[in-house]
Amino acid sequence: MRWYNSLSIRLLLLFWVLLFAVASSGYLLALWFSKPVVPQPVPSEVQSSLAPILSEVETFRSLTPGRLVAGDYRVAASLAPSGTERLQFDRNISANFRELMMRQLDADQPQQFPMGSRMLMGPFALQDYRILVTRPLTVDEQQEQATNEQQTQRVQTLSLLVGSFAIAILLGVWLIQPLRRLTLATREIAKGSEQPNLQRLPKRNDELGELARALKTTAYDLAVSRDAQRRLLSDVSHELRSPLARMQVALMLSADEDDSQARDNHMNQLGRDLERLSTIIERILSLSRLENGLVKLQAEPVDVRQLVEQLVSDLNYTDAKQGARLQVHDSDAWPNTESDPELLRLIIENFVRNALQYTDDAIEISCQQDQTRYTIIIRDHGPGVPPEQLSQLFTPFYRADPSRNHKAGVGLGMALSMRTAAVLGGTVEARNHPDGGLEITVTLPLQVVSKA
Amino acid sequence: MSKILLVDDDAELSSMLEQILTKEGFQLTLAADGEIGLERALSGSFDLILLDVMLPGIDGFQLLQRLRQQSRNTPVLMLTARGDDEDRVAGLELGADDYLPKPFYPKELVARVKALLRRTPNTSVRPEKSEYAGFTVDPAQNEARCDNHVLDLTPTEFDILRTLVRGNGEVVSKDQLSVAALGRSLAPFDRSLDVHISNIRKKLPNEPERIQTVRGRGYRILKLA
Structure with a gap:
């Protein structure tokens, strides 16, 4: 601006x-x-009544400003041909009028006009002497x-x-x-409008235009986050209700069942759904803790290579067949860095488990490093993900496998990992490897381990 | 034996519901996604379709819409696990007959299924034709007319209109209508009847207000001046 x-x-x-x-x-x-002040000729009766006094040279010279001439007529200014005080003014008359009077002293004909609360007349001249006289305004003149x-x-x-x-x-x-x-427009936004009617305000170049533009983007952002929340709530309710629905049915079936084998099946179903429910609830809570910044970082020196090896050996222990598919690439790029090992492990574990779940071949875990960051890459050799769905992978409850296979996760792992990476100051990206398979890259800031 | 199509991608729930409904004497066909569900619904002759909303492929709403577009008026009971009321009513607006939010008691499901099947045309108790104020409802022919204009109604809408016409201009209470058309009393905050009425109004050739809402009491048919 x-x-x-x-x-x-x-x-x-x-x-x-x-x-x-x-x-x-x-x-x-x-x-x-307003009526302009027009000088009038001095009335002849005034001239004639003043004439006797003004015709005597001696008298004329003695008429210094301030002196009464006759009646109410008082000398206002006098001009002598020479002398130290050639030009004199009545001290009772405001100095503002002096210029006016000087001009009037030079006038050819005696004139009269109102000056302040008095009527100015003159000039009257005798030889080289000139004077101006004033008189108070008459009632009529005052009124006018x-x-x-x-x-x-x-x-x-x-x-x-x-x-x-x-x-x-x-x-x-x-x-x-x-x-x-x-x-x-603000009221419209409060009611939930996504595009309030601002007419041409956002095009203005001043502060009001700026405010209008800010309001416009705010309305849009609000709508987007409101939609996201509504969708999340709807998804959460769907994800919680589905196992509940199964449990309710299984419970009824097992109550009516005489066959103990069938009853055991229903009980197993109940157990699985219960576990699923608690996983979903626990993950939703972690997600909201992460989003609200309630997770405290416990930074300590971490050997990332060692952490990944440990994870692989843990997974190997639970399921040796699955664990055998994991390959950790050997390189110098694995860093020692300052980080929160719990959170770091959580990020990698979620991605690795996802890869194990959705693919059947080898899964490679490798690392790259530059001056400020290191990147952990988890690549599988599965079918990959359609490009248009890549960005959705990190949306809560999104599942790449559309048939709702309940052996698959609850659909929160990727979202959780991304939020966790953000807490550690990093980013997560997903792309299809040119040679096939999905590649997840986790980029995190490299923090030098302080040698304390 | 009534044939039921269950479209739900939840394999475990489907198999359990199959057990329960088979035990009640129904013959069940399962479909695990929207495309297959629609194909089966269009090809087979079912007495009732149980339809989940969240489905892979095309979702339950789209399936229902396409089904109704092909003038298949098979009764549909929506099963929905989504939370908001809008979602529930959305199905009715697209022509579902009733809905049951998940989780539900299996007994409730069985009761609803039976209620919806009870009032299909071949089991109707009084098949005689009724007429009032330009409306003609003929259960024998399964045909409803308004000012000689044939109305394309779902079975539920047909039963609601029939009950209203039989009222001869008297107010018919919402509960009466619900019992007659859905085979059950209305639950609190249950808007399904209102949605059905509004669907019927949309299908009338003129003057949708000739089915009048009597606030707090029910509905009645107005004689046009």
Whole structure:
């Protein structure tokens, strides 16, 4: 996201520009509508009444600013042709008006116009001397000015109202509308929608667009994990109910059976299913412990070669015929590493047992090593797995053999091994060997054994 | 002797169920996957099919759908080990007659099987034709019509409609319907009857609401104005 796409920058600029626009439009409109101050010629009766006083040179020169000329007329400014204080102003008049008065001193004709709360008149000149006089505004003039100001204020207020309303609409469309859309979309997600209706929000370049995109992916991820969980629950219930169904039937049959041989068969069936049930339950629990990070690692130095040999000899002990199919490749690649031997054995054992279960020929176990990782490869010489099913191998309860052969495992071993490998910081992959057979590669981080 | 086809990939369960049902005097044929099951269901004449949902090849739902598409109205009792209600009702929507969740008591299975077989047309007690409000149900011909439009109904749907028509516009309670069509009372939360009714409505040529739901009591047939 570029800086000019950032919502905070945009908001700042927007508020700034809009506020500036409203304020200046108010000001401009006020100027437009208010009556401009137009200088009027000084009424002749004022001129004539002032004339006697202003015709005497001595008197004229003595008229310093601040002095009363006659009646309410007071000198506001004076300009002498020379001297240290050529230009003087009445100190009671705000300095803001000085420029205005200086300009008026240069005017050709005596004029009058309101200046603040007073009426300015002038210039009156005699020889090279010039003065300006002021008088308080009359009641009428004050009223006129007040009306003028009131009108200006009204125009300003009105334009502020209209301007701010325009801002509100703009913000509404630009900011509130997307927020409302996001709220609606969030509600949709809460109800389980996979693709909430975000309209064109995700295409926006700012923070709102980012939020919309995040929401979109979240909704999808949620739906995916919810589906996975639902499927898992459905599978779990299926896997638990099937042995239960058999047990219920076998129990009834054995109760009605007089033949002791047949009854023994049913009892064996019951025993097998009971064992199966406890295996499934135990594995589901391990799986959930692994997924929730409840498994604690017991890292210690492990001779991986030795661990695999031990596993092979254990399997050999239980079933010599099966065990004879296992070949451990001899190489220097077998590492000594820091790992959890229990978990490591669990991973390899599951894959080896699977290979024994689903194939009839030799099973090779070999190892490769590079700087940071080592890879244990378990390869069988069976029919392999159709490529489109390779990725499903690690899905809980997936079985490569579609006919539900109950001598086969419960369908959790591969999933369990993959999760366990992940706990050890490794990965598991399955692929068909070019020369036939399934090849499982377990890649784990190599951790140097500390020589303590 | 009634012939039953059991489609289930669980070999051990199948063989035990075979023992039980044979002892009850039924003749059983087994099929261990969906393809074989469908083939046998289409080729043989069975009085009842016991159908598992999770099957290798094509699953139980697909099998049922194809069976019904070929207008085979053999009664089907679904056996399902999956948990959720949706799954159970899904079978009924595709035209199954009843379902039994696994695990079940073998006696319950036998009772359901007998109930479903009891009401097949040749054992019907009162074969006379009944008519009401445009509906004609003729058990002798095994034919149901609505406004002279022949309805393609499963045996269960046929029996439900017949019971409703015989009600002559009176409300027939759900339990009565269930006993007449499924041979059993309704269990709590049992939606099978509602699903059957909705299936019948979908098959009507017009005005599905002419089979009216009377909330809390049952269903009745409305006379069209």
